Amino acid sequence: MKLAIQNLSHTYDIEVLKNVQLELDDYNAIGIIGVSGSGKSTLLRLMAGLEKPSSGDIFINEQSVHSSSHRDNIGFVFQHHNLFPHLTLERNISLILEKTRHKSKEVASATARKNLELLHLHDQMHKLPKHVSGGQAQRASIARALSVDPEVILLDEPTSSLDPILTHDVLSAIENLRGLGKNFIFVTHVMSFVRDFADYVIFMHEGEIVEHGSPTILDKPQSNELADFMSKVR
Amino acid sequence: MSDMDLSILFMKTKQANYLLASLVFIAFGWFVIAQQRTPLDLSILLPYRASFISGFYNTIIVSVIALIGSVVLGFILFILSTTKILFFRAFTDILTEIVYGTPLLVMIIVMAFVIGPAFNTFNRNVMGVTGLIVYIAPYMTNIFKSAFSSISDDQYMAMDLFGFSSYQRYRYLIIPQVIRGLMPPLMNNFSLIIKGSALLNVVSYRELFYRAEGITSETFAFVEVYLVMWGMYLLITIPLSQLTRYIERRWAI
Known part of the structure; x- marks a missing residue:
């Protein structure tokens, strides 16, 4: 995928992103790392078009994230699964396909089942989110993101609310999706996942991209900030 | 054993x-x-059955009207209080403040005898019910506020992301979620309305309390009349609270 970030700044009460620039071509799994408050989740939300940046723009595959067609091309996985609590896992997906992608009931339901099976949830699909484990709910949320057949899937710390075993469970499910030909941009604190899965790494610190490159930068940091960050995480 | x-x-x-x-x-x-020194004699009330029943009926009718009216008005106030336009929020805040400090009796009398005539409306029944509606509406607004607050910002974000239209959001995602939280307090407010409707006798609306007063003045059996009236109110409110519990159990998340 092509990713272009141009003069991107964003301010809530304080400036969270400071004139961020980046041009990338031909990477399929971009990992964004950094301490909490470094602006990485904000960057991901802006990439999804969920918020409008204070200034600047982002282009994914040469399309502005504010264009109306952008949302049809992305899938988004939230920190907490964020499934609709009153709908079963299957209905969480089929409702979207039926109402917003105008699929027939049968096609919507079949697509939902197919994607849930892909995430090993065939036994759980008729349960409500509160009746499955956090890891299962998060996998369902990944199935939901996949089911709209996006070009790019954005994941915002998909395992931050899970214990280590469920984290492993969700992350290996994501790794298994590599063969689907989708692109991924993800924020995570799990460095082993970055090493295994990412083909490009962006390190953010205080609203700026301090270092970026192949995952080898994790082992040979050039900047003090990344060296410091790597010394504190495992 | x-x-x-x-x-x-x-x-x-x-x-x-x-x-x-x-x-x-x-x-x-x-x-x-x-x-009791003088034994109760309910048979004295037998000739007034029709009067009691019509009062009972009118109480239910007026309560249902007030319920629907206050839900609609309460929802409008809720929408206004959530807009970004500060004037609307100020407006609903002030109205709520006034209503919270006003006894229902005062509200009904002011509506029927002061505000109504100022707008050339002399139908006291209509203005009395309007008073009841205005009185209950802020309580309804509160119910909407707490029910809707159960939907997280992230959920709205997901709705945005997947491109649900406004109608679809309410129809498939918001209302099915809030209705569960909405029903029990809504039913509690309905009890409030039913009891409050007794005060409509001051505008001569022929509800249960008004009828009871009339029967008392003819029979002087006020103890018997009040007991029967009491029983009739319980006849409405007890099944209603049972229904509420049933709905709570049935729809509990």
């Missing part, structure tokens, strides 16, 4: 305890009635 075991078993079941508690209330009522 010994007697001791049986009594423990009896005290453990929920229904048995409710039955026991009900019996205490009945025994209390029985005792109070038996202690």
Whole structure:
């Protein structure tokens, strides 16, 4: 995928992103790392078009994230699964396909089942989110993101609310999706996942991209900030 | 099984305890009635059956109208209080503040005898009910506020992301979620309305309380009349609270 970030700044009460620039071509799994408050989740939300940046723009595959067609091309996985609590896992997906992608009931339901099976949830699909484990709910949320057949899937710390075993469970499910030909941009604190899965790494610190490159930068940091960050995480 | 075991078993079941508690209330009522110097004579009220029933009927009608009116007005106030336009928020805040400090009786009288005539509306029944609606509406607004607050910002974000239209959001995602939280307090407010409707007698609306007053003035049997009236209010409110509990159980998340 092509990713272009141009003069991107964003301010809530304080400036969270400071004139961020980046041009990338031909990477399929971009990992964004950094301490909490470094602006990485904000960057991901802006990439999804969920918020409008204070200034600047982002282009994914040469399309502005504010264009109306952008949302049809992305899938988004939230920190907490964020499934609709009153709908079963299957209905969480089929409702979207039926109402917003105008699929027939049968096609919507079949697509939902197919994607849930892909995430090993065939036994759980008729349960409500509160009746499955956090890891299962998060996998369902990944199935939901996949089911709209996006070009790019954005994941915002998909395992931050899970214990280590469920984290492993969700992350290996994501790794298994590599063969689907989708692109991924993800924020995570799990460095082993970055090493295994990412083909490009962006390190953010205080609203700026301090270092970026192949995952080898994790082992040979050039900047003090990344060296410091790597010394504190495992 | 010994007697001791049986009594423990009896005290453990929920229904048995409710039955026991009900019996205490009945025994209390029985005792109070038996202690009266002049024995109660309900037969004196038999000729006034039709009057009681029509009052009962009117109470239900006016309560349903007030329920619908206050839900609609309460929802409008809720929408206004969530807009970004500060004037609307200020408007609903001030209205709420005024209503919270106003006794219902005052609200009904002011509506029917002061505000209505100022707008050339002399139909006191209509203005009285309007007073009841305005009085309950802020309580309805509160119900909407707490029910809607159960939907997280992230959920709205997901709705945005997947491209649901406004109608689809309400129809498939928001209303099915809030209705569960909405029903029990809504029913509680309905009880409030039913009891509040008794005050509509001051605008001569022929509801249950108004009828009861009329019957009292003819028979002077005010104790009997009030007891029957009391029973009739309970006849509406007790099934209603049972229905509320049923809905709570049925729709509990």
